[in-house]
Amino acid sequence: MTDLSCKVLVLGAGPGGxxxxxxxxQAGLDTIIxxxxxxxxxxxxVGCIPSKALIHAAEQFHTVAHAATGHSALGILTSSPKIDLAKTMSWKDGIVRQLTGGVSGLLRKAGVRKVDGEARILDGKTVEVQTADGLLRISCEHLVIASGSVPIEVPSLPFGGDILSSTEALSLETVPETLAVVGGGYIGLEIGTAYAKLGAQVTILEARPQILPQYDSxxxxxxxxxxxxxxxxVHLNAQASLYANGVLQVKTSDGDLVVPAQKVLVTVGRRPVIADCGADSLGLDMQGRYIKINGKCQTSMREVYAIGDVTGExxxxxxxxxxxxxxxxxxxxxxxxxxxRAIPAVCFTDPEIVVVGHLPDEARAANADAAVATYPLRANGRAMTLERTDGFVRIVHEKKSGLVLGIQAVGAGVSEFAGEFALAxxxxxxLTDIAATIHAHPTLxxxxxEAAWAGLGKALHA
Structure with missing residues (x-):
């Protein structure tokens, strides 16, 4: 067994790690990841970047396919478009390799040593790593647990074969004729919508009364x-129960359904990787199934930190x-x-959704002075030129002071608003700060x- 030592040991090279x-x-600390x-x-x-690549490719194909019907309002005509999904996936993999290679380069530039292998925590100062060359023991002064999360498996729909997690769904080389998506959250809707645009017949099954249940209707x-x-x-209040011979059995409040499905994508959430890396052996304070941390990312054990998905939503x-x-x-x-004060959340659905701060009901529950100002995309010139006027921008604010409590938007391309919303x-x-800031014309x-002007009772173009 080989031994290494360092000042800082980070478990997991995801975004947090x-x-x-x-x-x-960069701070000059001897660091191993x-x-x-x-x-x-x-x-x-296998997540954010590959899914956005697939979404973009699907939108491009859908646009061309729509033009082939002869119904394009732009006068664009084409014929018989086809998708080579294997080539699309190769393009996606190239983007992934470029980005992961960039991260490796940044780690080297910062003087970080990278160890490839599967880690298991022995105690708060020691970790064993199974590498290709054998077992390696690393001792450290400070341990950072950044082991991430993995998809949750439904007992009646175990991953394998034609039952996919998001990872496998983002690596298919042919478009399935029929796809059932179990879970109507953002991951299932993003991937499901992409495959619908690529030509699959998609069925969404959500156990609750609404898709995207974390947001308002x-x-x-x-x-x-x-x-x-x-x-x-889309079937709401629906529970998938059994999959066999290309058919998914579903129980709904209106009775049983039989859903044809060449592939089944299960996206019912993610669980933190804690026991898998031995972090459970440390006896850390927990908050539900997540590691409890304070505002400095410290756990209940001295010099042991936790960041990312292992610390919760x-x-x-x-x-x-x-x-x-x-x-x-x-x-x-x-x-x-x-x-x-704010963590933006973006759903790359169609249309996109971006949420920052309090939703209206949350704000009203905490502040009787809360109000909402809304502006529709159908009144925006840029949205019209993009042929996508479905959606709106909404500012939740205090009536008296105008203080912004939350901003949300739904519409094509609104994910790019996330930075402005969070900064606000x-x-x-x-409201006055936003209304008095010159926004470029013509832009979304x-x-x-305009929403800020509306909140001030001075609506301009509505």
Whole structure:
């Protein structure tokens, strides 16, 4: 057995882990990061980036296929479009390799040593790693657990064969004729919509009364309307029970269904990787199934930190990155703590949804002075030129002060609003701040300014 030692040991090279390791290395700390797969974690390899690549390819194909029907309002005509999904996946894999290679380069530049292998925690200072060359033991002064999460498996629908997790769904080389998606959250809707645009007959099965149940019905309604327009069947209050011979048995409040499905995609959530890496043996304080941390990303054990999905919701790459910065700063002896007012969440559905801060009902429950201002995309010139006027921008604010409590939008391309929305909350912006800021014309961003004007009772173009 070979032994190594270091000041900082990071378990997991996902967004949180690699950011933490880079920052620790930049601070001059002797740092080792352990990862059993390619750097970048789920997000870069089998999650955020691959899914967005598939979504983009599907949208491009759908646009051409629509033009082939002769119904394009733009006068564009084409014929018999086809998709070579294997080539699409090769293009997607190239993007992934470029990004993961970039992360590896950044780790080297920061002086971080990378160990390839599967780690198991022995105690708060020692980890064993099974590498291709044998067992390696690493001792450290500071341990950072950034082991991420994996898809949850439904007992009656175990992964394998034609039952897919998001990982396998993002690597198919042919478009299935029929696809059943178990779970109407953002992952299932993003991938399901992409395959519908590629020509699959898609059926969405959601156990609750609404798709995207974490959001209000006003936000999810345009997405449901678009799914219908794309020919996607959506069944709510539906529980998938058994899959055999290309048929999925489903129980609903209206009776039993039989859903033809060449492939079944199960997206019912993710679970933290804790026991899998031995972190459960440390006896850390827990918060439900997640590792409990304080505002400095410290666990209940001295010099043991946890960041990213193992610490709970929201399981978002950018949250993990921010936590990685805090953990590295703490280990380097700098003052750091979680003081974020807003974490943007984006659904790359069609249309897209971006949510920052309080939703209307949340704001009203906490503040009787809360109000909502909305501006429709159908009144925006840029949205009209893009042929996508479904959706709106919504600002939740205090009536008296105008303080912004939350901003949400649903519409094509609104994911790019996430930065402005988050900045507004972080800077404690008011309606007047947003309304008085010049927004370029013609852009979709003007809708944010227009919503602020509406909230001030001075609506301009509505």
């Amino acid at each position: 690699y950011v933490c390791a880079i920052r620790a290395g 352990v990862e059993k797969a390619a750097p970048g974690g789920t997000c870069l390899n 006003e936000l999810s309604r345009p997405v449901q309307a678009r799914l219908k327009a794309l020919g996607v069947e 929201p399981m978002l790459a950018h949250r993990a990155m921010a936590q990685g910065e805090i953990a590295a700063a703490m280990i380097a002896g700098e003052a750091a703590s979680w003081e974020k 909350l972080e800077m404690c912006a008011t 961003g003007e809708t944010v300014q």
